[in-house]
Amino acid sequence: xxxxxxxxxxxxxxxxxxxxxxxxxxxxxxxxxxxxxxxxxxxxxxxxxxxxxxxxxxxxxxxxxxxxxxxxxxxxxxxxxxxxxxxxxxxxxxxxxxxxxxxxxxxxxxxxxxxxxxxxxxxxxxxxxxxxxxxxxxxxxxxxxxxxxxxxxxxxxxxxxxxxxxxxxxxxxxxxxxxxxxxxxxxxxxxxxxxxxxxxxxxxxxxxxxxxxxxxxxxxxxxxxxxxxxxxxxxxxxxxxxxxxxxxxxxxxxxxxxxxxxxxxxxxxxxxxxxxxxxxxxxxxxxxxxxxxxxxxxxxxxxxxxxxxxxxxxxxxxxxxxxxxxxxxxxx
Amino acid sequence: xxxxxxxxxxxxxxxxxxxxxxxxxxxxxxxxxxxxxxxxxxxx
Numbered sequence: 001x002x003x004x005x006x007x008x009x010x011x012x013x014x015x016x017x018x019x020x021x022x023x024x025x026x027x028x029x030x031x032x033x034x035x036x037x038x039x040x041x042x043x044x045x046x047x048x049x050x051x052x053x054x055x056x057x058x059x060x061x062x063x064x065x066x067x068x069x070x071x072x073x074x075x076x077x078x079x080x081x082x083x084x085x086x087x088x089x090x091x092x093x094x095x096x097x098x099x100x101x102x103x104x105x106x107x108x109x110x111x112x113x114x115x116x117x118x119x120x121x122x123x124x125x126x127x128x129x130x131x132x133x134x135x136x137x138x139x140x141x142x143x144x145x146x147x148x149x150x151x152x153x154x155x156x157x158x159x160x161x162x163x164x165x166x167x168x169x170x171x172x173x174x175x176x177x178x179x180x181x182x183x184x185x186x187x188x189x190x191x192x193x194x195x196x197x198x199x200x201x202x203x204x205x206x207x208x209x210x211x212x213x214x215x216x217x218x219x220x221x222x223x224x225x226x227x228x229x230x231x232x233x234x235x236x237x238x239x240x241x242x243x244x245x246x247x248x249x250x251x252x253x254x255x256x257x258x259x260x261x262x263x264x265x266x267x268x269x270x271x272x273x274x275x276x277x278x279x280x281x282x283x284x285x286x287x288x289x290x291x292x293x294x295x296x297x298x299x300x301x302x303x304x305x306x307x308x309x310x311x312x313x314x315x316x317x318x319x320x321x322x323x324x325x326x327x328x329x330x331x332x
Numbered sequence: 333x334x335x336x337x338x339x340x341x342x343x344x345x346x347x348x349x350x351x352x353x354x355x356x357x358x359x360x361x362x363x364x365x366x367x368x369x370x371x372x373x374x375x376x
Contacts, residue, residue, distance in 0.1 A: 322372070326369055
């Protein structure tokens with residue numbers, strides 16, 4: 001029987017989640033809900049007979065197998081709690097640190113309800129977690145993981161980018177979390193073409209929070225985001241101009257340092273895509289993994305270690321989202 | 333007049349020094365000198 005998957009949110013990411021679900025799993029049915037009924041209706045019309053608009057009431061009450069929450073950050077916890085209570089597995093695309101904390105705190109409820117749920121299933125975190133899991137597969141010991149991302153998806157993502165730059169960063173260092181000011185720690189990061197080099201800064205990003213349980217013995221886990229000097233200078237102000245409907249091409253880069261046998265090894269993996277498209281693909285994959293029962297035991301976790309990264313990246317590559325690896329000497 | 337000129341020069345020197353510090357501080361990394369990005373071989 002084909003999956004019936006609910007998607008909450010019809011913005012840049014939600015619409016891509018629905019499209020990816022239908023592309024990755026032909027025959028799937030998508031039930032769309034959101035705060036803008038006109039937009040939901042337009043999307044249902046564009047997707048054809050495989051999609052339907054949610055009726056009255058909550059999305060998780062409409063016979064769905066999995067709920068994907070692709071609403072703006074800050075609006076994920078309520079629907080997630082209700083879905084878990086109803087016994088429906090849930091995927092969240094939020095990249096807001098507070099959301100990730102609150103969603104992971106639902107773990108005891110998920111365990112009691114025997115429900116597996118995945119959080120941080122977007123571009124970064126999300127694709128970054130899959131790349132970290134795949135990249136570290138040949139390591140005996142992972143010492144360091146450093147994540148960087150560039151670009152934004154829709155307007156809600158751009159607003160979150162702005163908030164993150166003035167927020168407090170959490171880095172994992174030598175067995176403890178340390179806080180650093182957002183906008184500090186400028187580092188020139190080389191993403192795959194066409195994004196190429198970009199100055200990246202610390203920010204309130206959840207990648208390290210999600211990766212630390214996967215590599216608990218790592219000494220350092222950090223995340224950074226690309227920003228312009230203007231972004232950094234104006235981060236303490238409200239957004240001076242309304243965000244674009246959707247940003248351009250973005251990128252994610254994951255650097256893993258560790259040991260394999262007696263050798264020190266550095267692997268650098270990356271990917272280039274419009275962030276909303278990449279987030280939609282990863283969230284759709286996560287939803288299908290939950291439907292297939294291939295996302296681990298009950299609980300609320302990130303993607304690294306929960307889904308088969310190799311199979312996920314292979315599946316994405318077959319549909320045009322190809323991961324890349326930097327082959328050469330990493331700058332020290 | 334001389335006093336004003338001194339103050340202007342002092343302000344400009346201070347601004348230049350601060351700009352230099354900000355410019356240099358945190359400049360981590362250099363462009364990759366060799367290699368490049370290629371498609372990830374998942375069969376490895």
